[in-house]
Amino acid sequence: MKALPSLQAMWNEYGGKGLNMFLLESQGTEEDKLKTFLAEKGVTAPVFMGGLASYPGDNGLPFAYVIGVDGKVVFEGRGNYEAVIKTELAKIKYPGLGKIEIAKGLEGAAANFVARQYAKAIADCNKVLDKSKDDAAKADAQFIIDRCNAEAERLKARADKFAEEKHYVEAIAALETIAAGFKGMEVATAAADKVKEWKKDKEIKKELDAQVALNKLVEATKNARTKAEKAKPLRDFAKKYEGTRAAMDASVLADKAEAG
Amino acid sequence: MKTLSLMLLLALLAAPAFAALKGQAAPDFTLESSVTTQPEHTKLDQCKAEVVLIKLWGVR
Structure with a gap:
């Protein structure tokens, strides 16, 4: 698809800053072939396999939907939707917060949320909850506190998921x-203790060292000219770090490089 | 006139039958694992007050 480079550029610029991108490969391409294709194109923007029943398009590809900050569909079809996206992005003051406007006096708390300074955001909100007589401000303060707590839960779940996969x-x-954002709070201490515990564990340290080495190797072989030039170092790596998750990942990457 | 009416009818029949969503509240969705970067949000309700691009595309 011709638009992939411009979609990737958009993702690089606005991903995590208010733009959520879901690229749905809807022709039933096999996962391995799709991953190889995307790796060759340097696509890191989120790509999913299959379509969505509630967003069926018009039987032709490509087809795009843009959902604006008010939760309504603001674009559907083909053509230039980039301007629509930029117009909507300009309306966002606090990416990730889930609210466009925030009560007066809570702008700092909202900015701290965006900067992932959750403990500071919560402290700002607690002041408003203690002193303010404005119900709207109190509701917004509680909203920000709830969002901070939800972020802690989301990050914990993310950590558990990656740990289960041995992607430490x-x-x-x-x-x-969590440890940096909730500094001084119980949840931060628990997260920091978990990291210390993991780093002391010999098996986990082995996994970590292997994963860091694999990341470096992937970067170093990014511009390899032939399939063999790309696959051989990965095969060697898999032997050297046998038994680790990174070795398994390296073997999969080598298979793809050879198939590519 | 008859020819024009017939042409209009044929054009209407040939038009893609899809439900327009523009201007409506976006239908909810949940996606599973990405084959590239796993985004922080994979459900529409996690994207409140943000912008969402859904792009249907194909390799071929």
């Missing part, structure tokens, strides 16, 4: 976000 680099990153 990502799992630790999620816990470190």
Whole structure:
């Protein structure tokens, strides 16, 4: 698809800053072939297999839907939707918060939420809850506190999911976000303790070292000219780090490189 | 006139039969694992007050 580079550029610029992107491969391409195709094109924007029954398009591809900040569909069809996206993005003051307008006096709390300074955001909100007589401000303060707590839960779930897969680099990153963002709170201490515990564990340390080494290898072989140039270092890596999750990942990448 | 009416009828029959969503509240959805980057949000209700692009496309 011709638009992939511009979609990737949009993702690089606005992903995590208010734009959520769901690219749905709707021709039933096999997963391995799809992953290889995307890797070759350098696509990291979120791609999913299959379609969505509630967003059927018109039987022709490509087809796009843009949902605006008010939750309504603001574009459907083909053509230039980039301008529509930019117009909607300009309306967002606090990406990720889930609210466009916030009561006066809570702008700092909302900004702290966006900066992932959750403990500061909660402290700002508690002041409003204690002192303000404005019901709307109190409701917004409670809304921000709830959003902070939901973020802690989401990050914990993310850490658990990655740890289950033995992808400890990502799992630790999620816990470190909790530890830094909720500094001084119980949830932060628990996250920091978990990271310390993991880093002391010999098996986990082995997994971590292997994963870091694999990430470096993937980066180093990114521009390999032939299939063999790309696959061989990955096969060697899989032997060297046998028994780790990273070795399994390396073998899968080698298979793809050879099939590519 | 008859020819024009017939042409209009044929054009209407040939038009894609899809329910227009523009201007309506976006239907909810949940997606599973991405084959590339796993985004922070995979459900529409996690994207409140944000912008969402859904793009249907194909490799071929």
